[in-house]
Amino acid sequence: MANRSEIECWLTDMDGVLVHENNPIPGAAELLQQWRDEGKPYLVLTNNSIFTPRDLSARLKASGLVVPEESIWTSALATADFLKSQKPGGSAFVIGEAGITTALHEAGFIMTETDPDYVVIGETRNYSFEAITKAIRLIGDGSRFIVTNPDATGPSADGPLPATGAVAALITKATGKEPYVVGKPNPMMFRSAMNKIGAHSENTGMIGDRMDTDIVAGIEAGLHTILVLTGISDQAEINRYPFRPDEILTSVAELVSAEPIESEA
Numbered sequence: 001m002a003n004r005s006e007i008e009c010w011l012t013d014m015d016g017v018l019v020h021e022n023n024p025i026p027g028a029a030e031l032l033q034q035w036r037d038e039g040k041p042y043l044v045l046t047n048n049s050i051f052t053p054r055d056l057s058a059r060l061k062a063s064g065l066v067v068p069e070e071s072i073w074t075s076a077l078a079t080a081d082f083l084k085s086q087k088p089g090g091s092a093f094v095i096g097e098a099g100i101t102t103a104l105h106e107a108g109f110i111m112t113e114t115d116p117d118y119v120v121i122g123e124t125r126n127y128s129f130e131a132i133t134k135a136i137r138l139i140g141d142g143s144r145f146i147v148t149n150p151d152a153t154g155p156s157a158d159g160p161l162p163a164t165g166a167v168a169a170l171i172t173k174a175t176g177k178e179p180y181v182v183g184k185p186n187p188m189m190f191r192s193a194m195n196k197i198g199a200h201s202e203n204t205g206m207i208g209d210r211m212d213t214d215i216v217a218g219i220e221a222g223l224h225t226i227l228v229l230t231g232i233s234d235q236a237e238i239n240r241y242p243f244r245p246d247e248i249l250t251s252v253a254e255l256v257s258a259e260p261i262e263s264e265a
Contacts, residue, residue, distance in 0.1 A: 004247070004255075007224055009199035010035060010042040011073075011190060014056070016209035016231020017252060018044065021155075024064045025230050027253025032065060034256055041197040042071060045190075047183040047213065049076035049099045049122040049148035049164070073193040075149040075183030076100040076122060080107035081192045082182050083146065087117055092146075093138055095131050095167070096122025100148055115141070121171065121179070122148040123164050132167065136174045145171070149183030184213040187221035194221075207252060209233055211241045219243055228252055 012018060018028040035042045044067050046056065053069035060067045076096070080103035083090060091110040094101055100122035101111065119135045139145045145168075152165035168179050183189050194204060201222035208214020209231025218225035225245040227233055230252070238248065249255065 004205065004224065006203055007205040008040060008203040009194070009197055010040060010205050010207065011193055011199075011218075011223070012042065012044055012207040012252075013209060013214050013231075014044050014046045014060075014072075015048075017207055017228055018065060019060065019063050020230065022059070022063050025251055025253075027251055027256050029065055030256045031252045032067060041199060043073040043193045043197055044071055045073050045184070045193060047075045047149040047151055047189075048154075049074055049079070049183070050097045050124065051099045052102050053077070055098070073189075073196060074099055074103070075189060076103040078189045078192045079120065079122070079146060079148045079182040080104045080109070082188065083118060083120075084108060090117040092116050092118040092120045093135060093143065094120045094122065095124060095127065095135060096120065096148070097124050099123070113138075116143050118146050119143045120146045120148070121164055121168050123151075123154065125161070127162075127167055132171065136171055139171065139175045139177050145175070145177050145179040147179040147181045147183075150181045150185070151183075185217040185220075187217045190217055190221040190223065207255070211238060211243075211245075215245045216241075216243060218245075226255070 053072040056072050057067055057069040076099040084107040089108050091112045092104055093113055093116040094111055119138050147164055147168045150165040151163045153160040154163040172178055204223050206218035206223040207226045209228050211233055215225050215227055226247045227245040228249050228251050
C-alpha cells in the first residue's frame, strides 16, 4: 500500500468531499489547483447519473471550483464504458436523464423499446409507472438488467427522494431478477476511472466521505483510501464497519501542502 507521498494520481468523490449543497468545502479549490500545478492526473467521481460531465463542470464552476468536464467520471459514464466492453454497438431501453442517455449514445448504443440487449436504470426525478412497467416486461422477456448506482435515496431541499436503488428494488421484486450495479461500491467504477487517466492502483489515492461506498470500493480496488469527515461519516459511523481507511482526515484542506511538493527526478 502506497503512503501518501507515493501517490501519483487521485480519485475523489464530489458531494461531501469537494462540495456540500453547492457550497465549496474549504480547501477543495486549493487542492484541485495543487493537483493541476503538480501535473497529477485526477478525476472527480459521482454516483449521480442524472447529469453529464459538462453539466457537472458548470455546477462546480458556479460553486467556485474549476473542474473541466474531462476530469469528471460519473456512474453513467462507467455504465456506458462497461456495456460498450460487453456488447459493442448494443441496444438498451433506458430509464434516466441526459447523463446516462448521452453516455450510452456516445458509446455507440441504440436506444430502443423493442427487444433491447439491456434495460438500464439510472437516476431520474421523473420515474414513470409506464416506463417501469415496460422495463419489468422487457427484463421478463430476457433483456439484461443494469443499474447505474445502488443509492436508495438522494437528497433534496425537502428531504430524501427515492433514487435508483429504490426503483431497481421494485423491478427486482416484480421480476425476480437482480441487476448488475456498476457504480460505487462496485470497484469497477474506480477501475474504469483509473483506465481513463492511465493510473495504477498501487500509486492512486481515493478520497471519499462514505465508508459503505467510497472506502470499501477503494479498498477492493487496491487504492490508498482517505476518509474525510465533511460528508456523512463520523467516528460512530466509522466504527460500524469491519474495515478501515488508510487515513481519516477532517477535510481535504489537510491534503493541501504548505509548499509545493518537489517531484523527484
